[in-house]
Amino acid sequence: MTEVLVDGRPTDCIPADDRGLLYGDLLFETIAFVDGHAPLWSWHWRRLCAGCERLGLAAPSESELLEDCRKLAGGDRCVVRATVTRGSGGRAYEPPVEPACRRIVQRRPWPSAVDRFRQGGMRLVTSPVRLASTSPIAGMKHGNRLEQVLAARDCAGQGGDEALIYDAQGRLVEAIASNLIVVLGARALTPATDSAGVSGVGLAWLREQAGIVLETAELTAVHVAGADEIMVINSVAGIRPVTAVDDHRFAIGLTCRAWQRLWSEELRI
Amino acid sequence: MTEVLVDGRPTDCIPADDRGLLYGDLLFETIAFVDGHAPLWSWHWRRLCAGCERLGLAAPSESELLEDCRKLAGGDRCVVRATVTRGSGGRAYEPPVEPACRRIVQRRPWPSAVDRFRQGGMRLVTSPVRLASTSPIAGMKHGNRLEQVLAARDCAGQGGDEALIYDAQGRLVEAIASNLIVVLGARALTPATDSAGVSGVGLAWLREQAGIVLETAELTAVHVAGADEIMVINSVAGIRPVTAVDDHRFAIGLTCRAWQRLWSEELRI
Numbered sequence: 351m352t353e354v355l356v357d358g359r360p361t362d363c364i365p366a367d368d369r370g371l372l373y374g375d376l377l378f379e380t381i382a383f384v385d386g387h388a389p390l391w392s393w394h395w396r397r398l399c400a401g402c403e404r405l406g407l408a409a410p411s412e413s414e415l416l417e418d419c420r421k422l423a424g425g426d427r428c429v430v431r432a433t434v435t436r437g438s439g440g441r442a443y444e445p446p447v448e449p450a451c452r453r454i455v456q457r458r459p460w461p462s463a464v465d466r467f468r469q470g471g472m473r474l475v476t477s478p479v480r481l482a483s484t485s486p487i488a489g490m491k492h493g494n495r496l497e498q499v500l501a502a503r504d505c506a507g508q509g510g511d512e513a514l515i516y517d518a519q520g521r522l523v524e525a526i527a528s529n530l531i532v533v534l535g536a537r538a539l540t541p542a543t544d545s546a547g548v549s550g551v552g553l554a555w556l557r558e559q560a561g562i563v564l565e566t567a568e569l570t571a572v573h574v575a576g577a578d579e580i581m582v583i584n585s586v587a588g589i590r591p592v593t594a595v596d597d598h599r600f601a602i603g604l605t606c607r608a609w610q611r612l613w614s615e616e617l618r619i
Numbered sequence: 620m621t622e623v624l625v626d627g628r629p630t631d632c633i634p635a636d637d638r639g640l641l642y643g644d645l646l647f648e649t650i651a652f653v654d655g656h657a658p659l660w661s662w663h664w665r666r667l668c669a670g671c672e673r674l675g676l677a678a679p680s681e682s683e684l685l686e687d688c689r690k691l692a693g694g695d696r697c698v699v700r701a702t703v704t705r706g707s708g709g710r711a712y713e714p715p716v717e718p719a720c721r722r723i724v725q726r727r728p729w730p731s732a733v734d735r736f737r738q739g740g741m742r743l744v745t746s747p748v749r750l751a752s753t754s755p756i757a758g759m760k761h762g763n764r765l766e767q768v769l770a771a772r773d774c775a776g777q778g779g780d781e782a783l784i785y786d787a788q789g790r791l792v793e794a795i796a797s798n799l800i801v802v803l804g805a806r807a808l809t810p811a812t813d814s815a816g817v818s819g820v821g822l823a824w825l826r827e828q829a830g831i832v833l834e835t836a837e838l839t840a841v842h843v844a845g846a847d848e849i850m851v852i853n854s855v856a857g858i859r860p861v862t863a864v865d866d867h868r869f870a871i872g873l874t875c876r877a878w879q880r881l882w883s884e885e886l887r888i
Contacts, residue, residue: 354635363632364640366623366723371633372700373764374643405765406772431641436768443764443771443795454635482754482815484787487765494763495642495712496674496756499705502712503675518753526712546751 355418355455368452370435373443374493377401378433379551382586382619383423388430389617390585391416393551398434401490406445410434410453422457427619429458429586433493464587467511468610471593471602472582474525475510476571477501481524481546483517489549501526512582514574514595522569523547528582528590531564532573533605539567551585560612579603588613624687624724637721639704642712643762646670647702648820651855651888652692657699658886659854660685662820662827667703670759675714679703679722691726696888698727698855702762733856736780737879740862740871741851743794744779745840746770750793750815752786758818770795781851783843783864791838792816797851797859800833801842802874808836820854829881848872857882 356364370376379394388394395412402409419430433454439446479501487494497515505513505526512525522541524530529550532539543549556562567573574580580592580600589610591602613619625633639645648663657663664681671678688699702723708715748770756763766784774782774795781794791810793799798819801808812818825831836842843849849861849869858879860871882888 356635362635364635366625366631366633366725368640369768371637371640371645371702371723372762373768374762375765375768376640378641405769443767444775445768445772447775454640456635479755480753482751482756484749485751485766486748486769487751492765493641493643494765496644496761496763497754498712499638499642499644499714500674500755503714506713506716 353422353457355422357453358414358418364452364454365438367438368435369437369440369445370433370452370493374495375445376433376435376493377405377407378431378491378493380586381419381430381432383419383430384427384619386420386423386425388419389619390551390555393554394432394585397491397549397551398432401492402434404490405492407434407436407449408451410451415453415455418453418455422455427460429460431456431458435493461587467590468588471591472511473594474512474514474592474596475505475508476596477513477515477526478504479515480518481515483519483521483545485546488546489543491548498526516571517546520570522571522574525582528584528587529553531581531583532569532577533579533581533603534573534577538562538564538605539569539573540564541569542566550583552583552588555585555617556583556609559616560609562609579606581606581609586619588617588619622691622726624691626722627683627687633721633723634707636707637704638706638709638714639702639721639762643764644714645702645704645762646674646676647700647760647762649855650688650699650701652688652699653696653888655689655692655694657688657692658888659820659824662823663701663854666760666818666820667701670761671703673759674705674761676703676705676718677720679720684722684724687722687724691724696729698729700725700727704762730856736859737857740860741780742863743781743783743861743865744774744777745865746782746784746795747773748784749787750784752788752790752814754815757815758812760817767795785840786815789839791840791843794851797853797856798822800850800852801838801846802848802850802872803842803846807831807833807874808838808842809833810838811835819852821852821857824854824886825852825878828885829878831878848875850875850878855888857886857888
């Protein structure tokens with residue numbers, strides 16, 4: 351079965367001079383497909399276009415990109431990574447004036463642990479990796495993900511299911527591959543992503559489509575320690591309760607269960 | 620002529636699942652070759668090994684990597700980019716426990732403007748891109764270079780030869796593809812690279828081999844405005860005087876000319 355399409359053509363390889371490889375000069379979306387359909391497509395597409403605008407990339411044709419994704423997804427429950435690189439050329443860091451962007455679409459199996467994490471929750475560790483702050487590329491899902499690689503490597507070593515990541519100033523940012531929601535009494539809080547982190551599609555859906563009020567707030571370890579509930583959310587794995595952060599245990603709350611139900615009933619992913 | 624070797628084999632492409640492409644999970648060195656010889660090889664090799672240690676990558680064999688570089692360089696004056704990626708595999712951001720790193724060696728022509736810039740100096744602009752600070756990957760020459768791409772794109776738009784880049788706190792960090800030296804009276808100052816920026820091979824040579832005392836200091840626009848001389852330095856283009864930053868002009872100083880002479884006489888690049 352074809353697993354990769356580059357500009358619509360089945361292949362296993364990309365040119366060695368692609369700027370995505372050379373400089374991480376790319377954007378990507380990791381998209382859940384079920385029965386040939388991506389329930390969150392319009393949110394992914396919007397974030398991709400916003401990123402293209404910020405980076406000066408020409409967005410691909412939406413219909414061509416979606417067609418590539420559907421071809422690879424077939425009718426299965428699976429994950430498709432859609433990448434847009436700035437293609438080849440330019441003078442070192444300086445991009446070509448009119449880059450011929452390259453679209454790379456890759457299929458991945460559905461992550462096997464998702465159902466278990468949704469039901470039983472995730473045990474988080476605190477990452478020793480502190481994300482860079484005041485980043486000019488914060489919020490985007492770009493190809494510069496070495497911080498997440500380092501955090502994931504440490505997390506696996508610690509035996510965590512996921513990790514809480516702070517910046518060097520002690521501000522909570524995100525989990526490795528998910529956004530965070532901290533419930534404190536009647537408030538649901540999530541960190542800003544204008545200094546570090548990724549502006550999440552799952553969070554956007556929860557706010558816009560499910561009508562949930564999520565306050566953006568500066569959060570620290572004090573908020574984590576005092577939280578009534580903590581959840582992690584991304585567009586593929588959905589909402590999962592956090593049952594522990596290091597040695598501190600958390601109960602799975604009613605809010606989490608209610609939002610999970612909204613997610614599964616509305617999105618069916 | 621062969622322009623790319625991947626793990627020693629001539630090819631134009633790399634696997635689409637390489638983690639260097641997916642996440643910028645790689646390190647690289649951009650190395651000047653003259654007459655089949657890389658005068659700064661040992662400094663490049665040392666920085667690459669230090670980066671591998673920090674990222675948990677297995678360094679390639681030095682002799683194999685150097686052999687690949689020499690094959691592509693031939694006897695010409697040219698530039699070779701040597702890249703070490705974490706290869707394929709792992710679970711999303713989480714790297715494989717024992718990654719099979721991939722070495723990618725690419726040849727590039729000698730940059731045509733180097734001699735002109737060395738002789739006549741460079742006109743710099745101030746970049747509107749502010750580098751992220753307190754970065755856990757600062758100092759390394761890694762594949763997460765989107766900030767530099769954005770700065771280079773803006774610099775070309777402004778018509779600058781290079782750009783001064785600050786962080787969001789107003790601290791001077793580096794130029795787009797060079798380190799900075801600011802001469803103030805009898806002191807030569809260079810910004811630290813422990814929060815942002817790349818620890819430069821050219822700077823290391825100047826300190827260690829030429830015996831030049833370069834103080835690491837926190838520098839701001841005030842230091843730039845009051846500088847007696849400003850220079851940019853990297854391992855390929857060497858030392859170049861800065862003749863202007865935006866509308867502020869600088870004379871080419873005696874210190875710069877003396878250090879350029881050391882560079883050319885010792886290194887012959």
